[in-house]
Amino acid sequence: MEPIGILSDGQIYDLQTAEALNIQGDVIKADNSPESLEILRHSCAHMMAQAIKELYPEAKFFVGPVVKEGFYYDFKVESKITDEDLPKIEKKMKEIANRKLPIQRYETTREEILEKFAKDELKQAVLQNITDDTLTLYKQGDFEDLCRGPHLPNTRMIRAFKLTRVAGAYLGGDEKNEMITRIYGIAFFDKKELNDYIRMLEEAKKRDHRKLGAELELFAFNDDIGAGLPLWLPNGARLRGKLEKLLYKAHRVRGYEPVRGPEILKSDMWKISGHYQNYKENMYFTTIDEQEYGIKPMNCVGHIQIFKNSIVSYKDLPKKLFEYGVVHRHEMSGAMHGLFRVREFTQDDAHIFCTQDQIKEVIFEVLEFVDSLLNLFDFKYEIEVSTKPEKAIGDDIFWEKTTKGIMDALDEKGINYGIDEGGGAFYGPKIDIKILDAIGRKWQCGTVQVDMNLPSRFEADYINDKGEKEQAVMIHRAILGSFERFIGILTEHCAGEFPFVIAPTQVIFVPIAQPHVEYAKELQKELLYDEIDSEIYDMNESLNKRIRMAEKKRVPMIVVLGDEEVENKSVALRNRRKREQSNMSKDEFFKMLNQINSGSKI
Incomplete structure (x- = not known):
């Protein structure tokens, strides 16, 4: 695997910085280690910024750090950017990667930086937080930005990436300042790692607690x-x-x-x-x-x-x-x-x-x-x-x-x-x-x-x-x-399928017809004395539709009640995953529920 950096005293340096400052340490290779991913994702953030600059020439950039969930860049453009624009930016990023541009580090003075970015208010805001007299920039093709690094040697190494979402961000994290645009992304050296991560994001979207809530x-x-x-x-x-x-x-x-x-x-x-x-x-x-x-x-x-x-x-x-x-x-x-x-x-x-x-x-x-x-x-x-x-x-x-x-x-x-x-x-x-x-x-x-x-x-x-x-x-x-x-x-x-002991509704009773509703109410009242919550689905819909409605509520137990159950004081317990039913007496059912509750001790 190709060397991309040096780890010295817990600090990550790219190869150019290590050479310039004569830093010795452990070699970091392109192997999906946390250190190598930090270098990759920092460079991918810059490549995203370069793609944005080519698509939106008026773009101005604030900062683009590596974060726990990948990387992001804060920037400002005249047009509104949404999640629908991300594929277009990704396509441009792939073009840049294919250009195999060398990523070059160079040092300059504070005065030169102030002059270079004199008309860029975002870069001026960045400079307010930097007191060093000598500063570093990284350049790839026509794009350059004020940055300490670390970065990869070349854009050709940035292949497996995905832009995940667009968000708003206050300039410098201060809500008194203007709101600018932020794009998040993720990158790996390995395509499989990226695909696994994308699958996780898709699963996370299905499980989003705001949606399920x-x-x-x-x-x-x-x-x-x-x-x-x-x-x-x-x-x-x-x-x-x-x-x-x-x-x-x-x-x-x-x-x-x-x-x-x-x-x-x-x-x-x-x-x-x-x-x-x-x-x-x-x-x-x-x-x-x-x-x-x-x-x-x-x-x-x-x-x-x-x-x-x-x-x-x-x-x-x-x-x-x-x-x-x-x-x-x-x-x-x-x-x-x-x-x-x-x-x-x-x-x-x-x-x-x-x-x-x-x-x-x-x-x-x-x-x-x-x-x-x-x-x-x-x-x-x-x-x-x-x-x-x-x-x-x-x-x-x-x-x-x-x-x-x-x-x-x-x-x-x-x-x-x-x-x-x-x-x-x-x-x-x-x-x-x-x-x-x-x-x-x-x-x-x-x-x-x-x-x-x-x-x-x-x-x-x-x-x-x-x-x-x-x-x-x-x-x-x-x-x-x-x-x-x-x-x-x-x-x-648990994707909204809460354990029985804390589920907001633990049982849904589905009476087959109106004569069975009274028995459902009797069971519901008895369960409340055992601190078990239930609902009765007796709305004016077909039996199959009411069962489907109950299944969508992700409750632990669904009970169907008909003539046989009323007559025998029993229940028909439905397994909503297997769509199978099992019959038991009311007493057996209550005993089972109480055993589940009492067994859930901390």
Whole structure:
């Protein structure tokens, strides 16, 4: 395989940069490794920009980075570009690839760049964020752009690519700025890898939780109410309520105590916590009686005050407090995406106050909880340790000691984990739970964060075995992350076919004729006493059509009721996949349902 770059001290360099700066390291080859794909996708982004420039000569470009889902370029053109235009741009990209253009790096001064792009306001915006006196450009054919690289040696290597969607983006990610155009794409060295990815995208489109949420009447969004504020419809509220109940019991048997904090606190509290200084741009504020208040983006401050409400002995630790806490965070309009990114959501939040000696024990117990829950929903998962971010409170000794403590705990149990450099919360390192769904996508959900900063700031103490005050360690913990996001992921994971224990409608009764409706209502009422939800399809349609309608609702069980069932107090249970029926008595049916429910423990 052809060499395309150098990996040195964790940094990727293309061959031209490595030669110019005399950098030695491991050779990167065109082999679909993460490092090689980063180089390929960066070059593919530039090739897309070149194709856009040839099709739309007036185009001006902002930035075109590699991201988790491939790459994108932000740019501005006079005409409106939609998804229908992507094949035309792809065709032009293939022409450029066939030209086999060398990709050349060269250095120039800041003054020359300012003059070269004097009439390009987007490039001027890019230059505002760069302080270097010597800058680099990459050129291929007639196209060139300000860029640090890395890039491939030649466009001939860019063959397996696909443009995936057009979106709007605020210039520089600031919603006060103008909206420009963004095109996303993906690229691989191998055509098969690309085809597999395209199939995954097609499957993801079918499973899109926004589409299924509308079809199954789970939730809705309404611009009159506001962006990022979901409305939970009866079906969705039933599903969510069952998930909440399942988790509530799982918390209680593990020794957690339910609490509830206010949704709005004085800003002084957020100043002590550090949120005001480090998280203010994500918060909403208001003034009451000439005093500033902040709507909570997190539940930790309220839980600290609950912990401090009474004197706590070391014998009471670990003390576990949990809450389904409603929080609000300011998300940019362009970042909203169904239930995945909203402005109001509910965390399955818990804070565990413990001694330093108990940290390992608590982490192990939380990870057991995570494993139990994710296994119930058939999720595989990975673990990452997230380290100190750029904006952080606490000294380096705290961060090093706490991060090492987390890693030592995981090592002790032989738990595999990756490292997310700089991904920690501003107050402490954390363990992130990344779940893998049915089509191989990775999602960030649960988190375990070890924090000694907030207990210190709020003087969250306990009485130790010597009768003296000692600072508690606070462990922030969420398993789902948020009910909204988790339900969105779960909807796509199971394509709307929810497990029986949380399905919004668990049974649909289809009475063959009007005389059988009364028996259906009797069964429905009895099931409600067992907290099992059902619907009766007795509308004025043919039996076959009503069965088809029921099948489209993706419910776990469909029951057909006729003369025989009414007379014998039985049910005809229909397998909607095999389209077969099996008969059983009413008592057997109820026993089976209750066994399924009781067997779904976390």
